[in-house]
Amino acid sequence: MAVARGKVRIIGGQWRSRLLFFPEIPDLRPTSDRIRETVFNWLGQDLSGLTCLDLFAGSGALGFEAASRGAIYTVMIESDIQVFRALQENKFKLQASQVELIHANALSFLRSDTRQFDVIFLDPPFRLDLIPEVLPLLPLHLENNGLIYIETQHAWRPEPRWRIMRNAKAGAVHYQLLEMTTDESSNLSGDV
Numbered sequence: 001m002a003v004a005r006g007k008v009r010i011i012g013g014q015w016r017s018r019l020l021f022f023p024e025i026p027d028l029r030p031t032s033d034r035i036r037e038t039v040f041n042w043l044g045q046d047l048s049g050l051t052c053l054d055l056f057a058g059s060g061a062l063g064f065e066a067a068s069r070g071a072i073y074t075v076m077i078e079s080d081i082q083v084f085r086a087l088q089e090n091k092f093k094l095q096a097s098q099v100e101l102i103h104a105n106a107l108s109f110l111r112s113d114t115r116q117f118d119v120i121f122l123d124p125p126f127r128l129d130l131i132p133e134v135l136p137l138l139p140l141h142l143e144n145n146g147l148i149y150i151e152t153q154h155a156w157r158p159e160p161r162w163r164i165m166r167n168a169k170a171g172a173v174h175y176q177l178l179e180m181t182t183d184e185s186s187n188l189s190g191d192v
Helices: 033-043 061-068 081-094 106-112 131-137
Strands: 007-009 019-021 051-054 073-078 099-103 117-122 142-152 162-170 173-180
Touching: 019 081, 033 061, 033 142, 033 162, 033 173, 051 061, 061 073, 061 081, 061 099, 061 117, 073 081, 081 099, 106 131, 117 131, 131 142
Parallel strands: 051 073, 051 117, 073 099, 117 142
Antiparallel strands: 007 019, 142 173, 162 173
């Protein structure tokens, strides 16, 4: 079912079929239903007991989807005040007490916060090319056996300390699931 501009539907969990509303501004590009379905299949559908960080929250599609699927705690970071207010409204409508919203720059948050997470969603505006700057800051925020989900505009290969567990492409979006490794030679691809 198609959803109008400025809206995205949660596709699974306790808030399945609920709509999230967001302002239409440049760079705000919600993760599509198709990609979210694949990503949450990769993560195992049920995120009960896990903690998540949605570092560039935008529409909130990834963070609210994780909370809907049982994540006990989801932190969502957003720097744009208009988008942040929309996230607050969506949190209120869903009564999402397990979601913490923080109005901040993602890099500033990573440098000042010491919490660790089981899953980190990394989907910054494509034009800013922030992945190379953000990824080195993530090991301190990742629980043992934690995973990082990344969306990019072009095929992208991380440095050897990251193992690509799964990757795929949908339209113009390349996406992958990474885990940290101590083996420098284990950057093998888990193509879908």
